Amino acid sequence: MVMDFKPDKPIYQQLIDKVSSEIIRGERNAGDKLPSVREFAVETGVNANTMQRVYREMEQQGIVETKRGQGTFVTEDLERLQKLRTEMKQLYIEAFVQDMSELGFTLDEMVDGLVHYQGEREGKNDYTE
């Protein structure tokens, strides 16, 4: 499972986002052990030092807890994880709204664009008027 990284954003940031998303989606639960630095580096196709940085930053953000000699674990602080979910959601929405506003789109147009984009993919369209 070598990851496909976008050129616009630093790799370590993309990995933080990815692991955070997995946690929020429930793919990894509070208290779960994450793959070791070396293991995960091989899996994702990056250097171990890069992965080291990912875990270090995630620990600083309180998303994981690392135990020397044992490994790195998802935090058991459910509140922190809930907050992370909210923060990430807010960031994505903010960025989207800002970018679309910069292009001159109104809220209606954003929602419409969103609905039609997804509508094409799933044939489900609850908001069309």
Added chain:
Amino acid sequence: MVMDFKPDKPIYQQLIDKVSSEIIRGERNAGDKLPSVREFAVETGVNANTMQRVYREMEQQGIVETKRGQGTFVTEDLERLQKLRTEMKQLYIEAFVQDMSELGFTLDEMVDGLVHYQGEREGKNDYTE
């Protein structure tokens, strides 16, 4: 008007986005002359070489036309500009949907988050149910 750049994305890319947005919004029209490389570098607070790269890439994308000794102009190809608008819109929507999906959000939740985000700001809420 020194710009505030985000650390996640290369500066030159952010400038391409910004100028493109201005064109799409009608702040700069087809055929308009853009500020010179040096002038614009000072305005935005970057090095002239960085701005040089911005204009070079925008020319490669057909958004501007540069004339040696004269300056850089917004393309007069209206179709190209329309296409740019669509492309940028699509990119932003795609990125947003992908990110939110990665977090486990459904289309409904995306639209809801969008509506409530903007609703808080403008007291206008056309889609709440």
Added chain:
DNA sequence: ATTAGTGTACTAGTTAGATAGTACACTAAT
């Protein structure tokens, strides 16, 4: 006690982005 696996902390090197500076060729204004 030894080995395996873990995080951690380096050193060294490469690459992309960004900057500073310079100079040339072209166009327009004086």
Added chain:
DNA sequence: ATTAGTGTACTATCTAACTAGTACACTAAT
């Protein structure tokens, strides 16, 4: 003709990101 302004093409340097490699300290398994 000269000057000013323009894009263009460099050289040199620095920084952040990323890689490769190494070794230490800790924990767990044998």
